[in-house]
Amino acid sequence: MNLTTPINCQVKGTVQCPGDKSISQRVLMIGAFMNQDMKVDGFLHGEDPISTMNALNQIGAAITVNDNGSVQIPKRDFIFCNCDEPLDLGNSGTGLRLMLGFTSGLGLNLSFCGDESLSSRPMDRVLNPLTEMGADINSSNGKLPIKISSSKLTKKYSYELPVASAQVKSSILLAGLASGSVVEIIEPVQTRDHTERMLKNFGANIEIAKKDGKNIIRLGSSNHLSAKNYTVVGDISSAAFLIVAALISNSPGLEITNVGMNPSRTGVLRALEKMGANIEIKNQRLESGEPCADLEVKQSRLKGVELSGEIIPNIIDEIPIISIAAAFADGKTIICDASELRVKESDRLKAVSDGFETLGVKHQNFEDGMTIMGNPHTLQPEEPIFIESHGDHRIAMSFLIAGLRCSQSITVKDCKNIFTSFPNFIELISSIGYKLEK
Ligand code: S3P
Numbered sequence: 266m267n268l269t270t271p272i273n274c275q276v277k278g279t280v281q282c283p284g285d286k287s288i289s290q291r292v293l294m295i296g297a298f299m300n301q302d303m304k305v306d307g308f309l310h311g312e313d314p315i316s317t318m319n320a321l322n323q324i325g326a327a328i329t330v331n332d333n334g335s336v337q338i339p340k341r342d343f344i345f346c347n348c349d350e351p352l353d354l355g356n357s358g359t360g361l362r363l364m365l366g367f368t369s370g371l372g373l374n375l376s377f378c379g380d381e382s383l384s385s386r387p388m389d390r391v392l393n394p395l396t397e398m399g400a401d402i403n404s405s406n407g408k409l410p411i412k413i414s415s416s417k418l419t420k421k422y423s424y425e426l427p428v429a430s431a432q433v434k435s436s437i438l439l440a441g442l443a444s445g446s447v448v449e450i451i452e453p454v455q456t457r458d459h460t461e462r463m464l465k466n467f468g469a470n471i472e473i474a475k476k477d478g479k480n481i482i483r484l485g486s487s488n489h490l491s492a493k494n495y496t497v498v499g500d501i502s503s504a505a506f507l508i509v510a511a512l513i514s515n516s517p518g519l520e521i522t523n524v525g526m527n528p529s530r531t532g533v534l535r536a537l538e539k540m541g542a543n544i545e546i547k548n549q550r551l552e553s554g555e556p557c558a559d560l561e562v563k564q565s566r567l568k569g570v571e572l573s574g575e576i577i578p579n580i581i582d583e584i585p586i587i588s589i590a591a592a593f594a595d596g597k598t599i600i601c602d603a604s605e606l607r608v609k610e611s612d613r614l615k616a617v618s619d620g621f622e623t624l625g626v627k628h629q630n631f632e633d634g635m636t637i638m639g640n641p642h643t644l645q646p647e648e649p650i651f652i653e654s655h656g657d658h659r660i661a662m663s664f665l666i667a668g669l670r671c672s673q674s675i676t677v678k679d680c681k682n683i684f685t686s687f688p689n690f691i692e693l694i695s696s697i698g699y700k701l702e703k
Contacts, residue, residue: 324352352375420486
């Protein structure tokens with residue numbers, strides 16, 4: 266599916282932010298382990314959470330979707346079962362890495378597969394600690410296809426994260442939860458803490474302390490989780506596309522409601538505010554243990570910034586769309602310490618650079634980042650533009666938003682992966698005045 270941008274548009278109005286992908290995946294696994302029926306509202310019906318739901322149902326979870334879109338997770342009065350068919354996690358790194366931990370902890374015999382992108386991504390970052398915990402795992406050089414064989418995990422495990430990854434942290438926590446092991450994770454750089462918050466919200470025996478600037482996360486062995494309801498807040502990573510759309514188009518104002526404001530995810534707001542963005546945060550509240558708010562965004566004159574160090578894990582999914590904002594800012598933006606972008610759904614540094622090359626945005630690449638020479642003027646190419654998405658949802662949406670500042674249409678090729686994280690993207694941005702053509 267290719268998508269083509271209209272020209273001369275501005276976005277305005279009010280939209281509701283779609284549910285958070287990270288939280289939707291976690292609530293399925295943790296909810297399936299809970300000894301109580303639970304109803305989940307605000308769930309993201311994107312392809313990634315759905316592939317996690319299907320995988321859980323293959324091992325007996327019996328999760329269903331109600332007519333109004335809420336998700337029903339039944340009480341765990343059954344024993345999770347092995348399955349001959351591989352669990353297919355599609356495009357989802359979070360789904361696969363978290364399920365590897367969860368099912369190793371359950372002591373199941375399973376095999377896992379995924380699409381071409383997921384099959385090329387490194388899984389050794391979770392396979393190594395899980396193997397140290399006692400899991401019996403076979404992979405193809407640290408990649409899919411992966412097989413796990415029933416094994417008992419060690420009673421106590423401590424691990425210092427060598428990469429700043431919430432997926433690795435969560436995979437170990439879920440392995441500990443499912444096996445009843447005590448786990449301690451030492452996290453040198455803060456990453457998204459949805460798993461910790463959710464476990465705490467459901468009554469788990471989890472403590473987080475600070476030592477020498479590092480987070481020490483301890484999950485105890487006996488966890489009795491309970492909650493009848495859970496509400497998933499909106500995904501700030503999806504909101505980021507709408508925010509930048511309002512900032513770079515001639516927008517009189519765009520309101521985005523129900524945006525998740527977990528401090529381990531709001532780096533994108535800090536980065537954009539540093540660039541001069543006019544974003545008002547309203548109605549701050551707490552929903553199922555996660556902060557959320559409504560945002561009012563107005564067109565802003567942006568300037569270049571430097572983004573490096575500790576903020577990078579916090580904005581890792583938003584760097585492609587921040588790069589689009591930087592392309593239309595005054596002056597230079599420097600992004601470094603971001604080599605993790607090379608192992609996302611695509612090599613995102615290369616994908617952004619390829620798109621910039623086609624659009625004529627001046628930039629320089631390096632191994633762990635890039636410099637973007639911003640130019641606040643609308644791009645004036647001589648002909649319509651065609652850009653490769655590299656099969657990556659965030660690259661596709663980023664370059665579609667860039668079309669708001671281009672005098673010719675931009676066609677982004679192979680956009681079907683937008684449905685992994687933002688299933689109503691096309692309808693939603695059409696409702697605020699930006700109608701993409703299929
Ligand atoms: C995620 C963590 C991040 C992020 C991904 C979702 C999660 O990945 O990029 O989109 O839900 O835990 P890493 O853990 O690889 O940094």
